[in-house]
Amino acid sequence: MxxxxxxxxxxxxxxxxxxxxxxxxxxxxxxxxxxxxxxxxxxxxxxxxxxxxxxxxxxxxSPSPSPSTAVSASRSPSPVPVTGPDQKLVTMAVTGGYAGVHQELILRGDGTVHTSDKGQPVVRRTSAAQFKELRTLLGDPALAEVPSFTMNMGAADMFQYTLHLNGRTVITDRSSDDHPALDRLIQALSDLLPE
Known part of the structure; x- marks a missing residue:
């Protein structure tokens, strides 16, 4: 070697x-x-x-979830807190359609629902279970991801929903299927409107 x-x-x-x-x-x-x-x-x-x-x-x-999706998926909705009986938890106005609808709804901290249909006011009280369900829908973290404005500008005679909740305003015609938490909330509130 x-x-x-x-x-x-x-x-x-x-x-x-x-x-x-x-x-x-x-x-x-x-x-x-x-x-x-x-x-x-x-x-x-x-x-x-x-x-x-x-x-x-x-x-x-596989794509990893975005940070906002990961946050929503990891937190389950909890009822929004109530600070007093006169607190407005959510307001919703429904306008438009073929008939020119104009309905309004206010859910207050004491569980009452104040509605009006073309100016005719009605006050009802929700049950404890119904009030908790509405507060839970309002507490869904996915609502924070809903854009302030989602309207199909090419559509005619659609209902327009204007909601004031959690310190912000959301305007939609419900033409998008991208926000199921918002759709669930609007449906639950619409069930409380006068017929």
Whole structure:
């Protein structure tokens, strides 16, 4: 033997290719570890780009849920809290259609439903179970994902539903099937409107 090593791996050095793969793997690990870090110098801060992390870690055939979908799927609806008997939990106005409908509904914190149909007021009290169900529908986290305006602008003579709930206004004609939580709420409230 001349003292040379036939298998470089036995000498502990590895091939150039093996060392390159190991160095690349170490860089990927470093990017993954540092991907969420920020660096602050003086008055500003520089944040690392998340694209390297998502490129390295994305290896699933099925799409992962968006953050908002994951939040909705993980939280079950709970009844919205009531702060007092005069609290307006939700208001809904239904207008339009062939007959020129104009109905309004207010659900208050004491469980009463104030409705009007073309100005004729009616006050009814919900049962305890019905009031809890309505508050649970109002507490559905999926309602936060509903856009403020969903209307089919090409359609004529549709009903327009204007809801004030959870500090926001939602206007829809229910032409989209993309928001089942909103549809369930509108249906439950519509059942309380005068015939």
């Amino acid at each position: 001349d003292g040379s090593v036939d298998n470089p791996d036995e000498a502990g050095g590895g091939t150039v290719l093996d060392r390159g793969v190991a160095a690349g793997a170490a860089m990927v690990c470093a990017i993954g570890v540092l991907g969420g870090c920020t660096f602050s110098s003086g008055g500003g801060s520089v944040e690392s780009a998340d694209t390297a992390v998502s490129t390295v870690t994305a290896s699933s055939d």
